Amino acid sequence: MTAFQIILMGLLIICAVSVSFSKNLLNAILIYMSFSLVMSMLWICLESPDLAITEAAVGAGITSVLFFVTLKKIRAIEAAEPEEKEESKDE
Amino acid sequence: MSKKRPESEYQKTFAFHFFRWLSGSKDPYLGEVEMHPQKEYQIDPEAALRHEKEHDAILDKVYDPKRNMGMKLFHKLYHATSIIFCLFLIALLLVTISWLPATGTVNRPVNNEVAERYIEKGLEETGAVNIVAGMILDYRAFDTLGESHVLFTATITVLILLRLNKTEKNEAELSDRRFEPKNDAILQLVATFLVPIIIIFGIYVILNGHLGPGGGFSGGAVIGAGLVLYLNAFGFKKTERFFTEKTYKWICFFSLSFYCLAKSYSFYTGANQLHSIIPKGTPGAILSSGLILPLNIAVGLVVACTIYAFYAMFRKGGF
Amino acid sequence: MGPNLLANYGEAVAAILFCIGFTNLLLQTNLIKKIIGLNVMDSAIYLFLAEKGYIAGRVAPIVVNGVTSTEAYINPIPSGLVLTGIVVSVSVTALMLSLTIRLYTRYHTLDLDEISAQLKKEGK
Numbered sequence: 001m002t003a004f005q006i007i008l009m010g011l012l013i014i015c016a017v018s019v020s021f022s023k024n025l026l027n028a029i030l031i032y033m034s035f036s037l038v039m040s041m042l043w044i045c046l047e048s049p050d051l052a053i054t055e056a057a058v059g060a061g062i063t064s065v066l067f068f069v070t071l072k073k074i075r076a077i078e079a080a081e082p083e084e085k086e087e088s089k090d091e
Numbered sequence: 092m093s094k095k096r097p098e099s100e101y102q103k104t105f106a107f108h109f110f111r112w113l114s115g116s117k118d119p120y121l122g123e124v125e126m127h128p129q130k131e132y133q134i135d136p137e138a139a140l141r142h143e144k145e146h147d148a149i150l151d152k153v154y155d156p157k158r159n160m161g162m163k164l165f166h167k168l169y170h171a172t173s174i175i176f177c178l179f180l181i182a183l184l185l186v187t188i189s190w191l192p193a194t195g196t197v198n199r200p201v202n203n204e205v206a207e208r209y210i211e212k213g214l215e216e217t218g219a220v221n222i223v224a225g226m227i228l229d230y231r232a233f234d235t236l237g238e239s240h241v242l243f244t245a246t247i248t249v250l251i252l253l254r255l256n257k258t259e260k261n262e263a264e265l266s267d268r269r270f271e272p273k274n275d276a277i278l279q280l281v282a283t284f285l286v287p288i289i290i291i292f293g294i295y296v297i298l299n300g301h302l303g304p305g306g307g308f309s310g311g312a313v314i315g316a317g318l319v320l321y322l323n324a325f326g327f328k329k330t331e332r333f334f335t336e337k338t339y340k341w342i343c344f345f346s347l348s349f350y351c352l353a354k355s356y357s358f359y360t361g362a363n364q365l366h367s368i369i370p371k372g373t374p375g376a377i378l379s380s381g382l383i384l385p386l387n388i389a390v391g392l393v394v395a396c397t398i399y400a401f402y403a404m405f406r407k408g409g410f
Numbered sequence: 411m412g413p414n415l416l417a418n419y420g421e422a423v424a425a426i427l428f429c430i431g432f433t434n435l436l437l438q439t440n441l442i443k444k445i446i447g448l449n450v451m452d453s454a455i456y457l458f459l460a461e462k463g464y465i466a467g468r469v470a471p472i473v474v475n476g477v478t479s480t481e482a483y484i485n486p487i488p489s490g491l492v493l494t495g496i497v498v499s500v501s502v503t504a505l506m507l508s509l510t511i512r513l514y515t516r517y518h519t520l521d522l523d524e525i526s527a528q529l530k531k532e533g534k
Contacts, residue, residue: 009423012457016430016450025442032446039453046420046460047470048489049304050223053296054496057312062398063449063503065319067442069405070507074514173436177429184425190412194420195466202465206485213486214473222471222483227490238494245501252508303472308497374473394497401504405511 005045011038029067036060218371218380219301228306228383228390232354239350239390242397243343249401255408275324282324289317297391301380307387311394318399327407339396346389353382353389420461427454441510441520445503452499456492463488 015035022028036059043052101107111117192199209226219225227235290313297310322330372379415422427450434447463485471486510520517525 006419009420012423013426013430016427019443019446019450020430020434020438025440028443028446032449035450035453039457042457043460046464047468047484048460048463048492049470049472050221050306050309050489051456051460051492051496053305053309054312054493057309057316058496058500059449059453061316062312062319062401062500065316066401066405066500066504066507067446069402070442070511073405073511074520077515078518170437173433177433177436180432181426181429184429185415185422186411188418188421188425189415191414191418191421193414193417194461195417195464197465199462201462201488202485206487207480209486210471210480210483211478214476214478220473222473222486223489223493226486227493231490234494238498241498242501245505249504249508252505252512304470306493308493312497312500374476397501405504405507 001045005042008038008042008045012042025071029064029071032067033060033064036063214374217383218374219383220374220380221301221303221306224301224306224383224387225380228301228386229381232386235386235390236347236350236354239347239393242393243347246339246343246397246400246404249404253404253408259408278324282320286317286321286324289320290314293317293391293395297387298377298384300387300391301383302375302377307390308394310387311391312398314391314395315398315402318395319402322399322402322406327403330403334399339400342392342396346392350386350389353386418461420464421458424454424458424461427451427457439522441513441522442507444522445506445510448506449499449503452495456495459488459492 012035015031015038019028019031019035022031036055039059040052040055043049043055209222209230213222213225214220217225217229219229293310293313293316295310296305296313297307300306300310318330318334369381371381374380378384431447431449431451431454434450435444438444438447465484468482468484471483471489474482513525514520517528519525519528
């Protein structure tokens, strides 16, 4: 169990570092999603099943979905108002 | 008595001219002084453009970090300092942790009489098999009430920040349709199978909050995730049949006020070693542990509605 | 260095994760990555709290067969605290993301440096 725990913690650190270095925002969000999933496995190892369920539903599910929707909304704004963007650059 | 003079004679006097000049009805210079005809001031477009460009260049030079040497130096210094600070912080925390009592052992200050009390008397006093649920919904129920209100407040703030008026809303809906493939057959088929299972699992987690792992927060989040999947597969028209802003308002109002009233009732009748009249039931039965089951349901409803509301507001600014 | 660094490896990982998140918060210019860094810091603190409550060889605090002795279960207090914290962190994330959307609609960029440069150009 200890070895499994150490592997999971190593994965956590790898995920956290690669979030910082990923250029693409979508990749960063996906890596954060896997970070939450690894975290929820770690909660099981630490004997807290309540936290595991909550983290899997909230951290890996809802938070990532909110990030995705934000990205989608930002892309939509970008695509809908290219003229305005140029205007605001000219000002 | 002064003699009366005719008006033509008065018009020649100094007093008449003076008062007329004073009241501003006549410009004394007009017709007396040689003047150029006045033109309206016109901006020279080229000069204005040049002026604007110069202004922009100055601003760029002052504020653009790529061209300003001082700003560049500051940025480099900032990066170096922050990296050094973070390494120092890691070292400091690791040294502190190396002096903490070892993880997994019993004799630590964390495992004090409070935890012992919760474990030993929890089943007897709250009737909940899951000690964590008994703790957060009975001993520390006011904490959880505050947390439900944090969720509610966050929803209201997001609504204020992302709200659109009616025309903008229609535009957002249109653009939403444009940027997303609707009526995806695979997604709809999968959602038809998955959504009921997800929602039933969420209800199970909520109702078993006092018997096993789970509770209002996790179950509510699972139900919210199921609703989000349904919304993604079938669009807003289907979900608005059963979930609108009004539904959200009433569900949150009833859940939170039920929580307030139930908990204050429990405090009035059960606090200070008084006997609570709500029966505890047999531990392990579904209808047991007094108020924890209804409180779990209230919290679960609030969390599920909040998560759906977050998603809907991010998608189209209102729901 | 004290004697317990290797025994406290969970807490050490939590400290390192906290510092990675903090570095993200300091050095990233992209707002969404800053928010992810803050979430990583959150998770690190939860991990630290849960490690504090963990006792080797004991099971989760769910009463089995009516055994209510302290020797059988881990400490339930950190679990309750973290459960509260996880749900609050979601609402904080949603709030920050909505503020990000407002900033993007106003300045059309996610880069904090560019936003501050535009702000200074406007003379504020």
